[in-house]
Amino acid sequence: MLLGVIADDFTGASDIANTIAKGLPPHGGLKTAQFLGVPSRPAPPEIEAGVVALKSRSIRVADAVQQSLAALDWLLSQGCGQIVFKYCSTFDSTKEGNIGPVGEALAKALGARGVVACPAFPGAGRTVYMGHLFVHDRLLNESGMQNHPLTPMNDPDIRRWLGYQTETPVGLVPARVVRQGEAAIRDALAEAEGTMVIVDATSDEELATIGAAIADHKLVTGGSGIAIGLPANFIRRGLAKGSRDSSIGTTGPEAILAGSCSGATRGQIDLHKASHPTLPIDVDKVMSGETTADDIVKFIQANHGKAPLAYSSGTPEDVRRMQEKYGRDEVAHKLDGFFAETAQKLVAAGVTRLVVAGGETSGAVVSALDLGALTIGQEIDPGVPVLLSHGDKPIALALKSGNFGAQDFFTKALNRLTSQ
Numbered sequence: 126m127l128l129g130v131i132a133d134d135f136t137g138a139s140d141i142a143n144t145i146a147k148g149l150p151p152h153g154g155l156k157t158a159q160f161l162g163v164p165s166r167p168a169p170p171e172i173e174a175g176v177v178a179l180k181s182r183s184i185r186v187a188d189a190v191q192q193s194l195a196a197l198d199w200l201l202s203q204g205c206g207q208i209v210f211k212y213c214s215t216f217d218s219t220k221e222g223n224i225g226p227v228g229e230a231l232a233k234a235l236g237a238r239g240v241v242a243c244p245a246f247p248g249a250g251r252t253v254y255m256g257h258l259f260v261h262d263r264l265l266n267e268s269g270m271q272n273h274p275l276t277p278m279n280d281p282d283i284r285r286w287l288g289y290q291t292e293t294p295v296g297l298v299p300a301r302v303v304r305q306g307e308a309a310i311r312d313a314l315a316e317a318e319g320t321m322v323i324v325d326a327t328s329d330e331e332l333a334t335i336g337a338a339i340a341d342h343k344l345v346t347g348g349s350g351i352a353i354g355l356p357a358n359f360i361r362r363g364l365a366k367g368s369r370d371s372s373i374g375t376t377g378p379e380a381i382l383a384g385s386c387s388g389a390t391r392g393q394i395d396l397h398k399a400s401h402p403t404l405p406i407d408v409d410k411v412m413s414g415e416t417t418a419d420d421i422v423k424f425i426q427a428n429h430g431k432a433p434l435a436y437s438s439g440t441p442e443d444v445r446r447m448q449e450k451y452g453r454d455e456v457a458h459k460l461d462g463f464f465a466e467t468a469q470k471l472v473a474a475g476v477t478r479l480v481v482a483g484g485e486t487s488g489a490v491v492s493a494l495d496l497g498a499l500t501i502g503q504e505i506d507p508g509v510p511v512l513l514s515h516g517d518k519p520i521a522l523a524l525k526s527g528n529f530g531a532q533d534f535f536t537k538a539l540n541r542l543t544s545q
C-alpha cells in the first residue's frame with residue numbers, strides 16, 4: 126500500500142475512502158479498501174490505499190492516541206509512505222481532544238512538523254477561511270453543530286480550538302498564501318511554528334493545489350477534502366494505477382437504522398416517513414429494557430421490500446431530556462449496544478442491504494458485524510459510497526455521516542446497494 130488513512134469514525138472512513146477511490150480527472154483515484162479496526166492480517170496486494178476505521182472520536186484521549194498509533198504501525202508495516210489522519214469536516218472534538226493529541230502523537234512517531242490540519246469539504250459545504258470553519262453560509266457554532274450530542278461545537282475559530290488540545294502552538298496558512306499556489310503553500314508549511322497548521326481552503330481546486338504541495342509530507346490531517354489531490358501524486362509518479370469498481374452491490378432484504386440526531390438526518394427521516402414504514406425507537410423504553418432488538422427485527426422483517434426504517438433520532442430538546450435523565454455517556458452506550466445487537470440479529474435473519482445514519486451508530490453496527498475489509502463502490506451522495514464486504518454472504522452497506530446526503534438519501538442508497 127502507498128497511502129494509509131487512520132479515520133476516527135466509520136462514516137468518516139468511508140467518506141475519505143470514497144474521495145481517494147474517486148480522485149480527480151484526468152488521473153482518477155487509487156484502488157482503495159476500508160478496514161474495520163486495525164487488521165491482524167496483511168492487506169490484499171492489489172490495494173493501493175487502505176483506510177483503517179477506528180471509533181476514536183469520542184473516547185478517552187489516551188485510548189484514542191494508543192489506537193491511532195496501533196493503526197499507524199500496521200499501515201507502516203504495509204508499506205505506506207504517506208499517512209492521513211481523518212477527522213470530521215465539522216472538527217468534532219472537545220477542548221481536551223481528540224484531534225490535537227492524536228495529531229501530535231502521530232507527528233512525533235513520524236518525525237513530522239508543519240503538518241496540515243484542514244477539515245474543509247467544499248462538496249458538503251464545509252470551508253475554512255482565516256482559520257474559521259463555515260458550514261454552508263453559517264459559522265460552525267451557528268450551523269446546528271452547537272447542539273451535537275457528544276461534541277457540541279461552540280467555537281468557529283478552529284485554530285484557537287485546536288490550540289486548546291495541542292502542546293505546541295497552532296499555525297495558519299491563510300487563503301492569501303493558498304491562492305499563490307503550490308510553492309507558496311510548501312514554504313509556509315515549512316516555516317510554520319509548532320506541529321499542526323490550519324490551512325484555509327474554500328474550493329476543491331484549492332484542495333487539489335494543497336494536495337500537490339504536500340506530496341512529500343509523511344503526515345496529513347483533515348476532513349476527506351484534504352485527500353482530493355493525493356491520488357494524483359502517486360499516479361503522476363507512476364507508483365499507482367488507480368481504478369474503482371463502480372458496479373458492486375448485492376440483492377436481498379433491506380433495513381435502514383438511524384441513530385443520528387442531525388438536522389439533515391431528521392429531514393431525511395421526515396421525507397421517508399411520508400411513503401415508507403418507519404418505527405421511532407423510544408429511548409426511555411430502550412433504557413428500561415422494555416423495547417428490545419427483537420422488536421426492531423420483527424418490524425423490519427414484516428416490512429421487507431418496503432424500505433423499512435427504525436430510528437432513535439430526536440430533536441435537540443429530546444436529546445437534552447434523555448441526557449439529563451440518564452447521563453450523556455449512558456444513553457450513547459445503551460443506544461450503541463442496542464443498534465449493534467439489532468444489526469447482528471438483522472444480518473442473522475438474512476438482511477444483506479443495510480443503511481446506517483450516524484458515525485457513532487455506524488461504528489457500533491459495523492463493529493458488531495465483524496465484516497473484515499470492505500471494497501469501495503460508487504458514490505451515493507457526496508461523502509457516502511457503496512461498501513461491500515467479502516465472503517460467501519456479502520453485505521452491502523451505506524454508512525451515512527449525520528449531516529450528509531440529500532433528502533431522499535435512504536431510498537437512493539438502497540437502490541445503489543443493489544447489484545446491477
Ligand SMILES: Nc1ncnc2c1ncn2[C@@H]1O[C@H](COP(=O)(O)OP(=O)(O)OP(=O)(O)O)[C@@H](O)[C@H]1O
Nearest residue numbers: 385386387437439444457460483484485486526527
Ligand atoms: N433520542 C436520542 N436521545 C439522546 N441521544 C441519542 C438519541 N438518539 C441517538 N442518540 C445518540 O446520539 C449520538 C449520535 O451520534 P452519531 O455519530 O451516530 O450521529 P451524528 O453525530 O449525527 O453523525 P456523525 O458523527 O456522522 O456526524 C449517538 O451517541 C446516539 O447514541
Ligand SMILES: O=C(O)[C@@H](O)C(=O)CO
Nearest residue numbers: 137140213214348484526
Ligand atoms: O468529515 C465528515 O463530515 C464526515 O466524514 C464525518 O466524519 C462525520 O462523522
